[in-house]
Amino acid sequence: MSRTRSRVLIVGAGFAGYRAARMLTRVARRSADVTLLNPTDYFLYLPLLPQVAAGTLEPRRVTVSLSGTLPHARLVLGEADGVDLEARTVSYRGPEGGRGVLEYDRLVLAVGSVNKLLPVPGVAEHAHGFRGLPEALYLRDHVTRQIELAAAAETPQDCRARCTFVVVGAGYTGTEVAAQGQLLTDALVKKRPLRDGIRPRWMLLDVAPRVLPELDERLSRTSDKVLRGRGVEVRTGTSVKEATDDGVLLDDGEFVDTRTVVWCVGVRPDPLVAGLGRPLERGRLLVDPYLNVPSHPEVFACGDAAAVPDLDKPGRYTAMTAQHAWRQGRVAGLNVAASLGYGERRSYRHRDLGFTVDLGGAQAAANPLGIHLSGPLAGAVTRGYHLAAMPGNRIRVAADWLLDAVLPRQAVQLGLVRSWSVPLDTASPELARVPDSAPDQHHGGTP
Ligand SMILES: Cc1cc2nc3c(=O)[nH]c(=O)nc-3n(C[C@H](O)[C@H](O)[C@H](O)COP(=O)(O)OP(=O)(O)OC[C@H]3O[C@@H](n4cnc5c(N)ncnc54)[C@H](O)[C@@H]3O)c2cc1C
Numbered sequence: 001m002s003r004t005r006s007r008v009l010i011v012g013a014g015f016a017g018y019r020a021a022r023m024l025t026r027v028a029r030r031s032a033d034v035t036l037l038n039p040t041d042y043f044l045y046l047p048l049l050p051q052v053a054a055g056t057l058e059p060r061r062v063t064v065s066l067s068g069t070l071p072h073a074r075l076v077l078g079e080a081d082g083v084d085l086e087a088r089t090v091s092y093r094g095p096e097g098g099r100g101v102l103e104y105d106r107l108v109l110a111v112g113s114v115n116k117l118l119p120v121p122g123v124a125e126h127a128h129g130f131r132g133l134p135e136a137l138y139l140r141d142h143v144t145r146q147i148e149l150a151a152a153a154e155t156p157q158d159c160r161a162r163c164t165f166v167v168v169g170a171g172y173t174g175t176e177v178a179a180q181g182q183l184l185t186d187a188l189v190k191k192r193p194l195r196d197g198i199r200p201r202w203m204l205l206d207v208a209p210r211v212l213p214e215l216d217e218r219l220s221r222t223s224d225k226v227l228r229g230r231g232v233e234v235r236t237g238t239s240v241k242e243a244t245d246d247g248v249l250l251d252d253g254e255f256v257d258t259r260t261v262v263w264c265v266g267v268r269p270d271p272l273v274a275g276l277g278r279p280l281e282r283g284r285l286l287v288d289p290y291l292n293v294p295s296h297p298e299v300f301a302c303g304d305a306a307a308v309p310d311l312d313k314p315g316r317y318t319a320m321t322a323q324h325a326w327r328q329g330r331v332a333g334l335n336v337a338a339s340l341g342y343g344e345r346r347s348y349r350h351r352d353l354g355f356t357v358d359l360g361g362a363q364a365a366a367n368p369l370g371i372h373l374s375g376p377l378a379g380a381v382t383r384g385y386h387l388a389a390m391p392g393n394r395i396r397v398a399a400d401w402l403l404d405a406v407l408p409r410q411a412v413q414l415g416l417v418r419s420w421s422v423p424l425d426t427a428s429p430e431l432a433r434v435p436d437s438a439p440d441q442h443h444g445g446t447p
Contacts, residue, residue, distance in 0.1 A: 005031055005032060005033050006031060006032045006033070006105040006106060006340050007032075007033050007035065007103060007104050007105045007106070008024060008028075008032045008033065008034045008035070008104065008105065008106045008107075008108070008336055008340075009035050009037065009090060009102050009103075009104035009106070009107050009108070010024075010034065010035070010036050010037070010073075010107075010108040010110060011037045011038075011080045011083075011090060011107070011108065011109050011110065011111055011272075012037075012038060012109070012110035012111040012112055012270075012303070012305070013036050013038035013040075013042075013043050013066055013075075013110075014043065014044065014046075014110060014112045014303060014325065015043075015046075015112075015303060015322045015325035015326045015329060016108075016110035016112075016302040016303030016304075016306075016325040016326070016328050016329035016332065017036065017038070017108065017110030017111075017302075017303070017329060018043045018064075018066075018070070018329065018391065019325075019326050019327075019329025019330050019332075019333065020108050020110060020300075020302065020329040020330070020332040020333040020336070021034055021036050021070050021073045021333070022069075022070060022329075022333070022391075023329070023330050023332075023333025023334055023337070024073075024333045024336055024337055025070060025072035025073050027333065027334065027337040027342050027343065028336070028337040028340050028342045029072050031340060031341075031342075032106075032336075032337075032340055033074065034072065034073040034074065035073065035074045035075075035076055035102060035104075036066060036070065036073045036074065036075050036076065037076045037078055037080055037090065037092055037102060038066065038075070038076075038077065038078075039077065039078065039079045039095070039428060039430055039431055040063075040077075040430055040431070041065065041066055041067065041075065041077060042063035042064055042065055042066060043063065043064040043066060043069075043391065043392075044062060044063055044132070044133060044430065045062045045063070045064065045386075045389075045390050045391075045393075046062075046131075046322065047322055047358075047386060047389075048061070048062045048386060048390075048397070049062060049130065049132075049133070049136045049173075050130075050136075050173070050176035050177050050180045050358070051180060051358070051360075052133070052136040052137070052140065053130070053136040053137075053139040053140045053143075053177060053180065053181070053184075054140070054180035054181060054183065054184045054360060055140055055144075055184055055409045055410065056180070056360070056400065056401070056404045056409070057397060057400045057401075058400060059133055059136070059137055060393075060396075061393055061396050061397045061400055062133070062393075062397075063133070063393070064390065064391050064392035064393055065392070068392075069391060069392050076092070076100070076102065077094060077095050078092035078093055078094040078095065078100060079092055079093050079428060079431075080092045080111070080272055081093055081272070082275065083107070083109070083272070083275065083276055085276065085277075085278075085296055085299065088103060088104050088105070088107070088298070089101050089102065089103050089104070090102045090104065090107070104298075105298060106298050106299075106300070106336050106339060106340070107298060107299045107300065108300045108301070108302065108332050108333075108336060109272075109273060109285065109299070109300070109301040109302075109305060109306070110301070110302050110303045110305065110306075110325075110329065110332070111269075111270035111272050111273065111303075111305045112269075112270055112303055112304045112305055112325075113131070113267035113268060113269050113270055113304035113305065113320060114131060114267060114268060114269075114270055114271070114426065114427055114428075114429055115129035115130075115131050115263065115267060115268075115424055115425070115426070115429060116265055116266040116267050116268045117268075117424065117425055118265060120239075120240055120241065120242065120243065121241075121242045121243070122242050122243035122244050123240065123243045123261070123263060123424065124423070124424050124425045125243070126243040126244065126245065126261055127168070127243055127261040127262070127263040127424050128142075128261070128262060128263060128419070128422055128424055129262075129263050129264075129422075129424045129426075129429060130173055130174075130177060130262060130263070130264050131267060131429035131430075132422075132428075132429035132430040132431070133430065134417050134421065134422050134429070134430075134431065134432035135417075135422045135429060137416065137417045138417040138418070138419065138421075138422045139177075139262065140184075140413070141413035141414060141415055141416070141417065142260065142413075142419070143165065143181065143184060143185060143188075143260065144188065144411060144412065144413040145413045145415070146162045146163060146165075146259055146260060147162070147163060147185055147188045147189060147194075147200065147411075148413070149162050150162035150163040150194055150198070150200075151189075151192055151194055151195075153195070156195060156196050156198065157257065159194055159195055159196070159198050160198055160201070160257060161246070161247065161257035161258055161259060162259055163185065163189075163194065163198065163199075163200040163201060164200075164201045164203070164247075164256060164257060164258040164259075164260070165178075165181055165185070165200070165201070165202045165203070165258065165260045165262070166203045166205065166240075166248055166256060166258050166260060166261050166262070167181070167202065167203065167204045167205070167262045167264055168205050168206075168239070168240055168261065168262065168263055168264060168265055169205070169206060169263065169264035169265035169266060170204050170205070170206035170208065170210075170211040170212065170213070170234070170236070170264075171206075171212065171213070171214060171264060171265075171266060172212060172215070172355070172357050173264040174204060174206070174262070174264030174265075175204065175211050175212055175223050175227070175357060175359075176357060176358055176359065176360075177262055177264060178202050178203075178204040178227060178232050179223070179226060179227055179230065179232065179358075179359040179360050179363070180358075180359070180360040181202050182200065182202045182227075182230050182231060182232050182360075183230070183360045183361055184409065185200035185202070186199075186200060186230075186231075187408065187409050187411075188200075188409075188411050191408075191411075199231070201231075201233065202231070202232045202233065203232070203233045203235060203256065204227060204232055204233070204234050204235065205235045205236075205238045205239060205240065205250070206235075206236055206237075206238070206239075207236075207237065207238070207239045208236060208237075209236050209237055210224065210236055211223050211224050211227065211234060211236065212357065212365075214319075215355055215357075216355070216367055216372075218365075218367065218372045219355060219357060219365040219366075219367055219372075222365035222372075222374040222378075223357055223359060223365045226359045226363045226365070227359070235250075238250055238251060238252060239251045240261070243261055248261055263424055267304065267320060268283050269282075269283040269284045269285070269304055269305045270304075270305050270427065271283075271427050272305070272427070273285040273301070273305050273306075276293075278293055278294075278296075279294070280307070281307035281317060282307070284304070284305060284306055284307035284317070285301045285305055285306050285307065286306075286307045287300070287301050287302075287306050287307065287308055287309075288309070289308070289309050289311060289347035289348055289349075290331075290335055290345055290346070290347055290348070291306065291308065291328060291331055291332045291335060291348055292335070297339065298339070300332045300335060300336060301332075302325065302328035302329055302331070302332045302348075303320075303324075303325035303328060303329065304320040304325060306328070308324070308328060308348055311347065311348070311349045312349065312351060318348075318350070322389075323350070323352065323353065324350060326389075327348070327350045328348055331346060331347075331348045334346060353368065353369060354366065354367040354368040354369055354370060354371075355367060356368070356378070356381065356382040356385050356386075357382070358379070358382045358383070358386075359379075361379070362375070362376040362379040362380075363375065363376070363378070363379055364378040364379040364381070364382040364383075365378055366378040366381050366382050366385075368381055368385070383401065417432050420433070421433045421434065421435075
């Protein structure tokens with residue numbers, strides 16, 4: 001008699017969900033039907049997103065086709081908006097607004113995180129986040145447009161405001177965005193200098209006393225030096241008090257005229273997990289070291305959305321990084337397989353392998369296996385690391401890097417992603433909002 005096939009549902013196909021699906025379809029596909037629910041048909045390699053905004057990489061380079069690389073998983077396009085743990089169902093909204101319900105025997109929640117908001121007046125209206133491909137595309141176009149408008153500005157004041165770019169938050173995202181942004185705008189004005197010798201001005205703010213406050217101090221020092229050497233104004237111990245149409249008011253009383261505020265103050269777990277009614281740790285779904293949700297052995301969670309105990313640092317939880325999410329995805333996949341009778345379950349334990357911060361050009365800061373590197377060597381290690389870590393598209397990425405090294409960047413803005421379609425306050429940074437959608441309804445595509 002043939003054994004009934006188990007239904008495994010993975011919600012979210014980022015670092016954790018993608019890896020879990022890959023493991024499961026390798027290990028247990030003889031007895032499990034693996035379904036992947038994700039709003040986009042691709043896995044997004046987020047660490048290279050600043051390079052999309054800077055025009056070094058074309059957007060499709062940082063995506064990896066789900067159906068192309070996970071042929072044994074069934075892809076359902078949609079966003080989960082409800083989980084019924086008792087009925088073992090997940091409800092979702094499809095890309096064209098239709099609704100559906102998926103049943104499961106095993107569930108893996110890997111929905112990642114969204115932009116973190118702070119109660120600063122005007123920020124939700126005037127700032128943009130940096131958590132998804134639409135935001136990166138928007139930023140590239142917006143920055144290019146500001147430089148073009150600055151070139152045609154009638155007054156020096158207008159010119160200065162348009163080519164002033166404020167990045168709030170000097171974690172790895174903000175640091176990379178500012179570092180790469182300054183290179184982009186310098187390249188844009190090189191052929192056509194701005195009036196009165198005005199130079200694009202990038203400011204990087206953080207309340208912390210140093211850039212990359214959560215990383216090793218040596219990475220911080222190297223990045224600070226590269227940023228300042230490039231002309232980025234690094235303002236530590238500084239924050240934004242208010243954002244308006246015309247600029248930002250800093251907490252030291254200075255008003256900065258600008259049309260660009262990039263909000264990189266961090267991320268918070270996807271709000272879907274808060275709706276489960278299970279214990280949370282700072283918004284992340286609490287799991288045990290086996291990535292199981294307590295009292296629900298059939299439910300697993302991993303990645304940014306899960307609070308996974310850090311077995312090397314008792315009492316603490318693993319950081320929200322791709323490194324952890326990728327490895328937790330593997331363990332989640334193996335443990336789901338174990339629960340179906342394939343192999344033994346295992347607890348999650350991983351020591352940091354170091355971090356890389358790509359600062360654009362040949363510059364980077366990196367500490368692989370604790371060895372501190374800077375300059376072109378760090379740049380080469382960083383790019384090599386990304387190529388090795390990407391689950392696909394490596395040749396295209398390498399080709400773009402090569403082309404960028406020998407050709408000037410394309411100074412055009414397509415204007416396909418508009419400001420209103422990438423609001424800061426969204427549960428779906430991976431999708432651009434469309435004009436005729438209901439207030440809480442988004443779907444992909446351009447207006
Ligand atoms: C710009 C940037 C640069 C970064 N650089 C680094 C770096 O250099 N090194 C590093 O270690 N970390 C880096 N990170 C952090 C890292 O990307 C995250 O920690 C990692 O992506 C978390 O993996 P995840 O699988 O939990 O979430 P994600 O990779 O974000 O995947 C979540 C998936 O769930 C989907 N999803 C969301 N909501 C729903 C829903 N309701 N229903 C269905 N699907 C849903 C999303 O579309 C997405 O596909 C960076 C992050 C950003 C934003």
